[in-house]
Amino acid sequence: MLSTGPELRLLRLLSCVTLVLLFQVNDSKRDLKGACSTCRQITDNFNKGFDRTAKQNFGGGNTAWEERKLSKYETSEIRLMEILEGLCESSSFECNRMVEEHEEHFETWWFKRKTKHPDLHKWFCIETIKVCCPKGTFGLDCNACVGGSERPCHGNGVCDGDGTRGGNGKCSCDTGYSGEFCLDCTDGYFSEVRNDTFSLCTECHSSCETCTGATNQDCNECKEGWEEDDQEACVDVNECSKDPSPCKEDQYCLNTEGSFSCRTCDKVCSSCTGSGPDKCKACASGYQDTEGACTDIDECSQSESVCTKEHQECVNNKGSYMCVCSSGYEEQDGQCIKTPQKDKTEASEMTTSAHGEL
Ligand SMILES: *[C@@H]1O[C@H](CO)[C@@H](O)[C@H](O)[C@H]1NC(C)=O
Numbered sequence: 001m002l003s004t005g006p007e008l009r010l011l012r013l014l015s016c017v018t019l020v021l022l023f024q025v026n027d028s029k030r031d032l033k034g035a036c037s038t039c040r041q042i043t044d045n046f047n048k049g050f051d052r053t054a055k056q057n058f059g060g061g062n063t064a065w066e067e068r069k070l071s072k073y074e075t076s077e078i079r080l081m082e083i084l085e086g087l088c089e090s091s092s093f094e095c096n097r098m099v100e101e102h103e104e105h106f107e108t109w110w111f112k113r114k115t116k117h118p119d120l121h122k123w124f125c126i127e128t129i130k131v132c133c134p135k136g137t138f139g140l141d142c143n144a145c146v147g148g149s150e151r152p153c154h155g156n157g158v159c160d161g162d163g164t165r166g167g168n169g170k171c172s173c174d175t176g177y178s179g180e181f182c183l184d185c186t187d188g189y190f191s192e193v194r195n196d197t198f199s200l201c202t203e204c205h206s207s208c209e210t211c212t213g214a215t216n217q218d219c220n221e222c223k224e225g226w227e228e229d230d231q232e233a234c235v236d237v238n239e240c241s242k243d244p245s246p247c248k249e250d251q252y253c254l255n256t257e258g259s260f261s262c263r264t265c266d267k268v269c270s271s272c273t274g275s276g277p278d279k280c281k282a283c284a285s286g287y288q289d290t291e292g293a294c295t296d297i298d299e300c301s302q303s304e305s306v307c308t309k310e311h312q313e314c315v316n317n318k319g320s321y322m323c324v325c326s327s328g329y330e331e332q333d334g335q336c337i338k339t340p341q342k343d344k345t346e347a348s349e350m351t352t353s354a355h356g357e358l
């Protein structure tokens with residue numbers, strides 16, 4: 001009966017408690033930010049509903065009697081109900097649960113607190129149901145974010161959990177900034193202004209890996225594709241002027257800032273210096289240089305015939321030619337032989353035999 005021993009039961013109980021705690025910590029941690037954003041959505045929709053119902057009243061018209069009615073509607077339970085109806089999408093479970101759970105708070109605010117506490121988000125989400133924190137603060141106790149609640153992350157990042165009861169208050173820095181306080185500059189940025197509470201990082205010139213200023217003369221180190229010239233400025237490397245060329249034989253090289261690309265030559269060139277048939281260094285086979293451009297060679301009109309077999313004809317095409325059998329002839333085993341006129345022969349044979357039988 002070991003399994004029912006008191007130690008073991010205690011152990012089981014403890015592990016259960018631990019598991020429950022783990023799940024709760026996880027759950028509440030995830031929910032804290034979510035609960036605040038649900039609450040924010042509710043109070044935003046409340047304000048929208050408030051505006052939407054501003055021009056309404058019980059009936060219509062604008063007589064003095066109606067005016068009195070209107071002013072009554074402005075603060076009425078009916079108007080509150082109309083606003084509450086529009087707070088949540090019917091599909092949003094969390095939203096509807098929060099509104100249902102705290103419905104009496106909306107009534108309290110509507111009838112008793114509205115004048116003194118006009119900011120519903122602050123009164124409801126932050127101070128009453130305590131799912132949010134004031135801007136620049138985070139966590140269960142609404143502590144100040146890293147960098148202070150006035151300018152969290154010194155204005156150069158986002159504080160985790162900012163304005164919610166969740167998060168850890170640490171900074172995710174904007175591009176160009178780094179460090180716990182988002183006051184440092186990342187590689188590729190330099191510090192333009194900096195003191196204990198303020199930092200401005202500006203992007204380096206595109207030629208610098210790291211730098212101390214904005215121009216290509218302020219690089220500590222050139223980026224790949226750039227090199228230092230004799231004035232210690234980073235300038236573009238012309239990869240295309242290198243020998244051997246970084247491109248293939250049938251390609252031309254196009255230099256760009258910090259890099260280069262290889263483009264295929266026009267098909268009339270075997271090598272070239274640029275795009276188009278007039279930029280060939282040498283013509284592709286089947287093409288010849290005519291006044292600086294590579295043009296098709298008409299092999300068929302050369303003095304020496306290229307199609308030498310009997311009953312062959314030459315057909316020129318771009319870059320080459322073909323030898324085909326003349327009409328009335330067809331190719332068989334590399335020779336052009338007269339196309340047998342089967343149909344006619346057969347027909348006449350039949351006629352003949354038919355006649356013969358007659
Ligand atoms: C805690 O939450 C994380 C993600 O939020 C999840 O991956 C993990 O499985 C959760 N752990 C428990 C014990 O629920």
Ligand SMILES: *[C@@H]1O[C@H](CO)[C@@H](O)[C@H](O)[C@H]1NC(C)=O
Binds near residue numbers: 193194195196197198
């Ligand atoms: C830091 O610099 C900013 C911007 O130049 C300035 O507004 C601020 O007063 C300075 N703070 C201190 C402590 O020097």
